[in-house]
Amino acid sequence: MTNRESFFAGWLEKNAPNSKFGIGPLPSGKPPIGKYLTGAMPWLALQCVMKDSKHPNVAWDFNMFLVTDKNEIRIVKNNGGMSRLKSHQDDPFFKNLPYYKVFKFMTTKRPIVRNPYLDPNTLQAELEAKLGEAAVELLTNKNSNPEKLMSDMAAYGRKRLKEIGKM
Known part of the structure; x- marks a missing residue:
């Protein structure tokens, strides 16, 4: 099992052609959706459409729908992680996450490393x-x-x- 970037599937096909593998989402959220309340996505800062998408405009519109203020907070509360929007970062939900203090440190006090x-x-x-x-x-x-x-x-x-x- 791997939860690395999606390019890994192509790498496996090329470098390990006899291996059998599947691609699937990491289940997260409250049961029955998943076992853990906090999920694999730390935030929704990156939404993209693959260059070989059959319907890139539809995919892009769907991404934009997902990252609206209202939907992002729903997704993050279900999947875990942190909202990328400052308006949500003081929400009591986030303050109770085990990694909230790390998030606050990394976004406010972490030194810039050249x-x-x-x-x-x-x-x-x-x-x-x-x-x-x-x-x-x-x-x-x-x-x-x-x-x-x-x-x-x-x-x-x-x-x-x-x-x-x-x-």
């Missing part, structure tokens, strides 16, 4: 990507060495922590 490679806050995503690469290697290469992959990943993580001054 070089994303040295930003400790982006390191998590970088290490998640490395872990994903190791998992794909294990799944697609029967000769891969799991111990070496994990050892290399740990060494990479330590190196990056030193580079950003956290170790």
Whole structure:
């Protein structure tokens, strides 16, 4: 299972043609919709239409319908995450989320980092990507060495922590 970006499906088709996989949404929201109240979308800041969409104008209009003030708050309260609109960010619903304090810090007090490679806050995503690469290697290469992959990943993580001054 993966919850990475949608390009991963194309990557799998090209690099692991014999693998069987499916694409599906991560269920979230109150039961019976999902198991967890907070979902996978941190906010609705990015809505897009794929370039090969058969009906791009209809898709775009639907996206614009979803991100209206009224509908965005409904979606976020059902799926979890934070509203991108300041008008909703003081809603009591958001203040009770376990990551509300982190959100407030990241949007008000986080220092601007000129070089994303040295930003400790982006390191998590970088290490998640490395872990994903190791998992794909294990799944697609029967000769891969799991111990070496994990050892290399740990060494990479330590190196990056030193580079950003956290170790």
